[in-house]
Amino acid sequence: MSLRNCRSVKVLKVSPVGQSKTAGEFFELTLERPDWDGWKPGQFVMIRPSSWELDMLWGRPFSLSSGDDDSVTLFIQAVGRGTRRIAELSPGDAVTMWGPLGNSFAVEPDVPTLLLAGGIGIAPFRGYVEQHPRPENLSLFLAHRLPLDCYPYDLLSRTVDCRCMIEAEPSDLDCIIDTLRGLIEDNAKRGGLTLCCGPTPFMRTVQRFAREYGARAQVSLENRMACGVGACLGCVTRDGEGHHVQVCTRGPVFWADKVEL
DSSP states (O other), rough: OOGGGGGEEEEEEEEEEOOGGGGEEEEEEHHHHOSSOOOOOTEEEEEEEEEGGTTSOOEEEEEEOOOOOSSSEEEEEESSHHHHHHHTOTOEEEEEEEESSSSSOOOOTSEEEEEEEEGGGGGHHHHHHHHHHHHGGGEEEEESOOOOOGGTTHHHHHSSSEEEEEEHHHHHHHHHHHHHHHHHHHHHTTEEEEEEEEHHHHHHHHHHHHHHHEEEEEEOOOOSSSSSSSSSSSTTTTTTTTTTEEEEOOOSSGGGBBBBB
């Protein structure tokens, strides 16, 4: 990554998502768009607020969720010290951002494309839908534990065929797994492309069914990162041949049959 990819940008807006009690954990962070050429869905950025000073040294990685000519938007769940501090930012605050980083999801405009999201894994699919040249060929399935209004589901359902299931109790998990099996099998029979982002157990299930039905599938890993450029080795995983690879530079998107989960 060149120095040109690292910029100080201003916070434009911090917007809570949803109205339910638990929805307060979710928010959208809108930042000035730096002078880059653009980004592709599946790529991510590292951000570090200037106000952190020496309190927290490492930046935090987030999928690029949406953007236009003037701004980029990140969809974030406040689950730790760093993300909760980010949720407290105000318009005008300075943030160091480097990116776009990593590779992106495959785009095959004329092929049926199934988007499988587990919870916060829906984040990159907003940009994927917005940038896809033929959104009528897309369908999305969201499996979630928190109320639906925590996620940008309604926004996506205006454009593509969407379906969701909540895991409110243990028995719901079996229904979700059966649904994933059916969706992946059907899409494979149609010669489709399957894209997945979510918790590791969710992606393992998708990977297993992709192998079973010979589906062409990609998964986007959410490994912990500190630098985002391959130096710290904090995000290392194994590829399909057992070699260690950095998720930030070789991923975060991998073909499901080419990575160990």
